[in-house]
Amino acid sequence: MNNRRIRFGIHWLLFISCMAFTAMPASAEMVAKLPQVMQPNYIAFTDQRVYVVEESAKIHIFGKSPQGVIFEKTFGQEGEGPGEFDFIHQIRVCKDHLEIPTFGKFARFSLDGQFLDEIKLPMRVFKNAIYRIGENFLVKDWRFDNKETKTTINLYDKDFKLIRELGVHKEAGGASKINLVAEYYSPRALGETIYLVESGKKTIVTIYDKFGVQQREIHLLLPPVKMTDALKETIIKPLKEAPDMKSRWAAFAERLSFPGHAPGLDYFVVVDDRFVTRTYNYRGDRVEFVIFDMQGKELKRVFLPYTGRLNNGCLFCFFQGRFYYLKENLDEEVWELHSEKVW
Numbered sequence: 001m002n003n004r005r006i007r008f009g010i011h012w013l014l015f016i017s018c019m020a021f022t023a024m025p026a027s028a029e030m031v032a033k034l035p036q037v038m039q040p041n042y043i044a045f046t047d048q049r050v051y052v053v054e055e056s057a058k059i060h061i062f063g064k065s066p067q068g069v070i071f072e073k074t075f076g077q078e079g080e081g082p083g084e085f086d087f088i089h090q091i092r093v094c095k096d097h098l099e100i101p102t103f104g105k106f107a108r109f110s111l112d113g114q115f116l117d118e119i120k121l122p123m124r125v126f127k128n129a130i131y132r133i134g135e136n137f138l139v140k141d142w143r144f145d146n147k148e149t150k151t152t153i154n155l156y157d158k159d160f161k162l163i164r165e166l167g168v169h170k171e172a173g174g175a176s177k178i179n180l181v182a183e184y185y186s187p188r189a190l191g192e193t194i195y196l197v198e199s200g201k202k203t204i205v206t207i208y209d210k211f212g213v214q215q216r217e218i219h220l221l222l223p224p225v226k227m228t229d230a231l232k233e234t235i236i237k238p239l240k241e242a243p244d245m246k247s248r249w250a251a252f253a254e255r256l257s258f259p260g261h262a263p264g265l266d267y268f269v270v271v272d273d274r275f276v277t278r279t280y281n282y283r284g285d286r287v288e289f290v291i292f293d294m295q296g297k298e299l300k301r302v303f304l305p306y307t308g309r310l311n312n313g314c315l316f317c318f319f320q321g322r323f324y325y326l327k328e329n330l331d332e333e334v335w336e337l338h339s340e341k342v343w
Helices: 229-241 249-254
Strands: 029-034 040-045 049-054 059-065 068-075 098-102 105-109 115-120 130-133 136-144 148-156 162-172 184-190 193-199 203-208 214-220 267-271 274-283 286-292 298-305 316-319 322-329 334-341
Touching: 029 059, 029 068, 029 322, 040 316, 040 322, 130 184, 136 184, 148 184, 162 184, 162 193, 184 267, 193 267, 229 249, 229 274, 267 316, 298 322, 298 334
Parallel strands: none
Antiparallel strands: 029 334, 040 049, 049 059, 059 068, 098 105, 105 115, 130 136, 136 148, 148 162, 184 193, 193 203, 203 214, 267 274, 274 286, 286 298, 316 322, 322 334
């Protein structure tokens, strides 16, 4: 674990080599081996390409074809100059470009990895939670002291003048304790629609238009999950077993705090006219995902491979009804891309 990753939470050591390709799967199976990938942190899909983000702020582009997945190029690097990053939490694939929010800047690249432009951000942004909506920006700000954690969701214009505060969420705890299962309070944006997701005692999705005007509120049937000893162990296991945490685990564990219940979800995305959520229900090496329609009606519950907590990066994505995820093949020391059909 390098020092930068310690700031973001759970981590394990990753190694890669070797290559082989297979055709795109019809059901659950391996898609391809990706020897270029060393320490993945995020994955995204389009019709033609697969993007894999590295912890080193590099992004690999793989092309898709009937014959399989083929490496095209790598772009990006660490630094403070134009098109450079200290860390990349995620990338967003738009119709004709990539958006890469990172510390202090919001950059755009072409779909084939050419730097286009970037703007400096005049405010703090928690884990790059900033979305462009037309000319406006939706921003999540996260602050804490020794007593509480405060999350604020604001909508700004193109000059970063405040248009409207959409919501504020406060939770007791703050810096004195580390709560690995904090209540969920986070925005999403798709097209000209804003989704503000809150999950604690209840799970509520509040929908706004591009001007921040509330349209409606949807309640999802995702009750809190009782915090058992088994669930605690599942949550802390990847962190506890990380090689660089062994010498500091005792001191770290003393600061851990677990509430009586975990929130109803720890992941939310809007894809293919569906709300896709991940819960705290585990079954062996799989975790439960619950899919809803846009009115909040439950469509399906399915257990899919668990790739680690989101603090450790998002090594999966949903695309055209399939669940794609990265899996480390320890025997061959190579990362593999796998897929399972969901809808």
